[in-house]
Amino acid sequence: MIKNILNLGDAALYCDFGSDVNQEINSNVIKYFYRIKKLNLRGITNLTPSYNKLIISYDLNIHSFLSLKKKIENIEIKENNKLEKNLIKIPVCCDNNFALDIKRVENKLKLKSEIILEKFFSKNYFCYMTGFVAGMPFLGDLNQEMRLKRLETPRVKVPKGSVGITEQFCNIYTFETPGGWNILGNTPQNIFDTSNQSNPNLVNPGDTIKFYRITLDQYNEIKR
Amino acid sequence: MKSKDRNYFKILRAGINTTYQDLGRNNLYHIGIPFSGAMDKRNFQLLNSLLQNDYNSPVIEFAYQGPHLKYFGKDIFFCISGNVSFKIITKEGVIDGNSYQCYLLKNGDEVDIHSTNKSVYGYFSINGTFGVDYYWGSCSINTQAQIGPNNGNKFSKDLEIEIIDINNSFNKRKLDYLGSTIENIRVIKGTNYDYFSESSQNKFFKESFKITKLSDRMGMRLEGPKIENIVDPNIKSEGLVKGVIQITSAGDPIIMLSDHGTIGGYPKIATVISADYDRLVQLTPGSNIKFKDVSLEDAETLYKLYQMETNNLISQIK
Numbered sequence: 179m180i181k182n183i184l185n186l187g188d189a190a191l192y193c194d195f196g197s198d199v200n201q202e203i204n205s206n207v208i209k210y211f212y213r214i215k216k217l218n219l220r221g222i223t224n225l226t227p228s229y230n231k232l233i234i235s236y237d238l239n240i241h242s243f244l245s246l247k248k249k250i251e252n253i254e255i256k257e258n259n260k261l262e263k264n265l266i267k268i269p270v271c272c273d274n275n276f277a278l279d280i281k282r283v284e285n286k287l288k289l290k291s292e293i294i295l296e297k298f299f300s301k302n303y304f305c306y307m308t309g310f311v312a313g314m315p316f317l318g319d320l321n322q323e324m325r326l327k328r329l330e331t332p333r334v335k336v337p338k339g340s341v342g343i344t345e346q347f348c349n350i351y352t353f354e355t356p357g358g359w360n361i362l363g364n365t366p367q368n369i370f371d372t373s374n375q376s377n378p379n380l381v382n383p384g385d386t387i388k389f390y391r392i393t394l395d396q397y398n399e400i401k402r
Numbered sequence: 403m404k405s406k407d408r409n410y411f412k413i414l415r416a417g418i419n420t421t422y423q424d425l426g427r428n429n430l431y432h433i434g435i436p437f438s439g440a441m442d443k444r445n446f447q448l449l450n451s452l453l454q455n456d457y458n459s460p461v462i463e464f465a466y467q468g469p470h471l472k473y474f475g476k477d478i479f480f481c482i483s484g485n486v487s488f489k490i491i492t493k494e495g496v497i498d499g500n501s502y503q504c505y506l507l508k509n510g511d512e513v514d515i516h517s518t519n520k521s522v523y524g525y526f527s528i529n530g531t532f533g534v535d536y537y538w539g540s541c542s543i544n545t546q547a548q549i550g551p552n553n554g555n556k557f558s559k560d561l562e563i564e565i566i567d568i569n570n571s572f573n574k575r576k577l578d579y580l581g582s583t584i585e586n587i588r589v590i591k592g593t594n595y596d597y598f599s600e601s602s603q604n605k606f607f608k609e610s611f612k613i614t615k616l617s618d619r620m621g622m623r624l625e626g627p628k629i630e631n632i633v634d635p636n637i638k639s640e641g642l643v644k645g646v647i648q649i650t651s652a653g654d655p656i657i658m659l660s661d662h663g664t665i666g667g668y669p670k671i672a673t674v675i676s677a678d679y680d681r682l683v684q685l686t687p688g689s690n691i692k693f694k695d696v697s698l699e700d701a702e703t704l705y706k707l708y709q710m711e712t713n714n715l716i717s718q719i720k
Contacts, residue, residue, distance in 0.1 A: 187590055187673030188701035190643045199638055211432065224431040226641025228665060233641035235431070238676050238705050243698055309434035309641070309664040312547045316639070316665075352434075353547060370434075372549055375538060379433045 180210060180251050185243050186233060191250060193232040199318075199346070203230045204306045208383045209255050219249070227383055228307045229316075264385045265302075268350070268365050270341050271397035276364035278340070279329070283360050286326045295391065297324055298362060303348060305385045313352040313370025315381040320346050332358030339364045341389070350381075363391075366400040409475025409530075411563040417469040417515060419619070420557040421543035422460045422534050422550065423525075430538055431641060431664045435549065438542040438661055441523050441619060441683040442484065444582075444712050449483040449525045451716045452504060452575055460534050460541045461527040462563070468515025468524055469557060478568055479504045480513060484524030484684075485581050488515040502577040504529070521581070521684040529572040533564035544661050546620060577719045582711075584681040586694040587674055590701055592647065594669035597633040605629070606671060610690040611655060617687055619661040624691070628653035631669065639667040645674035645682075647693075659683060677704040 182194040193210070196203045211227040214234065221240030226233040236246055272280070272295055280291050287294060303317035320343060328344045333356065336342070340351040342359025349359060352370040369380045381387060392400075423446070426439020440446035440463055450459050462469070468486065481504045482488060488499045491512040499505060499513075501524075507513070518524045534541040534551045541551055548554030552561070595603070611626035635651040642648075646658045648668035657674060658666075660683075674682055675696060685691060696704070 184593060185590070185698055186593060186643055186670070187645050188675050188698055188705065192593055197638075215429075215432075223428045224437070224643075225429070226431040226664060228640040229638050231640040233431075233643065235643055238702065239709065242702055307639075307665065308432065310639070310666070311663060312434040312549070314434055355546075372537070372547075372554075383432070 179254060180232075183247050183251055188243070189236055189238045191234040191236070191243070191247060193234065193250070195230045195232070197230065199229040199306070201304055204304075205384070207232050210253070211383065213253060213255055214250070217253075221246075226309065228309075262384065264382075265388060266381055266385055267388045267390060268367055268380075269392040269396070269400065270299075270363040270365050270389050271392050271394055272363035273394045273397070276340070276361070278361040279342075280362060282329075283326065283343070283362065287323065289323070294324070295362065297321055298343070298348075299389055299391050303387045303389075305381050305383050305387060306347075307383050308379055308381065311353050311355050313379045313381075314349055315369070315387070316347055316349055317387055318347045320348060326360060328358035329360065332356055336361065337364065339366065339369075341365060364397070366397050409478065409565040409568060411471040411473055411565075413469050413557055413559055413561045413563065414472055414512070415470035416557045416559050416561070417464045417467045419463075419465040419545075420469050421463055421545065422532065422552070423463040423542045424460050424540055425458050426542050426660065427538045427540035434664050435538070435547060436544070436661050436664055437644065438540065438544045438550075438619075440525065440542075441660055442525075442680045444680045445483040445523070445525050447712060448502065448577065448579070448715060449481060449527050452481045452483070452502060452577060452719055453479070453527055453529045454569060454572055454575070455527065455529070455531070459527065460532045461525045462532075462557075464515065464524055464526070465518070465522050467517050468526065470512065470514040471563070472510070472512045473507045474509055475565065476509070476568070478507050478565070479529040479572055479574060480507055480526065481505070482515065482524060482526050485519045485521045486515060486524040487517050487519060488513060502579050504574045504576065506574070520686065522686055523684060528565060528568070530568040531566050533566040546661055575719050577715065579715055579718075582681060583684075584678060586692050587682055588678050588694045588696045588701070588704065589647065589672035589674050590698055591695060592670035592672045594633075594637060595671055597631050597669040598649065598671060599630040599632045602627070602630040607693055607695055610692045613685055613687050613689050613691065615687045619659055621659050621662055622657040622682075624655040624657070626655075629655065629671065634669075636667045637669050639665050642666045643673070645676070645679055646670050647672045647674065657682070675701040675704060677701065677708040
């Protein structure tokens, strides 16, 4: 049962699962997302899970807010419904050409770059959501001592494949796009594949990510 | 295909942001892909109805200035929707065309789409089908994510537009329609409405905002009175829908349009109602707009009325 459903405009339900960002709340969002997706209800045009919200867009020709709200809020999820978790390993090169913000991160965190990278690579990360641009995963959580804010002035162009951190999160820029995260490296792996129509995303909500470090030579080898 | 059997347009001038569009792609927000699709759905619907095409047939969308096209092949009809100035260049001479009216093209004829008038988007199509590839069930080009035919890019000079099917039983049709404009954009208050000071809430509905040049298929940036945030300039990133009005850290509104990023972290002050979206996107940079608050129930009714009006226009095509 989803308790708190508001409207976002006149053609979307705004399901609020809480104000905090943690894996328990997010897992609940993701479970409902997969459950509703599987029901394949007529007139639902999009589902957007995020840290603690699920937005359900619908066709106004088919549903009104109140009728759809009633349908959605009564959907139950069985207690034993476990989230399917895939472990995905992603290579990252932290060569100076790629680690665009390593100096800034050193200064802000007051840690040496080698320590920062060691801490970064020592942890597995949980995928909270994907989006903003196609396939971009929002991952967490970074250790307490690794957390810092975004760049004061966002970059107009962040190179494709950049791996960045901000607050408790890290992400991968699947396309060249504007952005303000602190860039620690770059992956040669394609995270979003337009030609794969059935499953274009390498990383999906609920997955676990293990980053591993590669040399520039290995990077170029994979790129080739 | 032998060249004598081909029916195609050659692009002599691409125009601005010229792309294929249809109704767009659904159920991909969760991986970061927006709806896309024709910005002005009414003009999209009217064009396919005028040409007796399938309701979701691909059309060519352009902004401000359209393409200049030269036709090669057997006789075909074309039509343009929106408020558009264009010329038809044939061996007999040059004539000015009217929107919402079908014209015959013969081998070697040209259509030169000069501009949209006091509006942004116009649409061009034929009594038949363009040869396009489909991505997730849609041929809409999303240039930001490079998804769609033409490698997800807008049209360029010398590109050839293939026509794979012509409807031979077509009868020339027209519609007398002058278009529909709007002064106030009606909105529903947003999920973060209480993030803003009372005086800013009042300003949002009382004063006018100017549409800036930083507007495209992804979003429309506005300038006007600064909207003061008294809670937090950011929220935990969450899903967006088209029509959402976010307030940036600088206090300026930005309206999400059809190719918008699927997730955003700015507070939402309001959302444009579905009934006003087609007319919102046609407002040109420099225009001033005012927002008017309506209830959810009114918005639902207004959308039904808008759709009835569109269906009424379609029934007037003859």
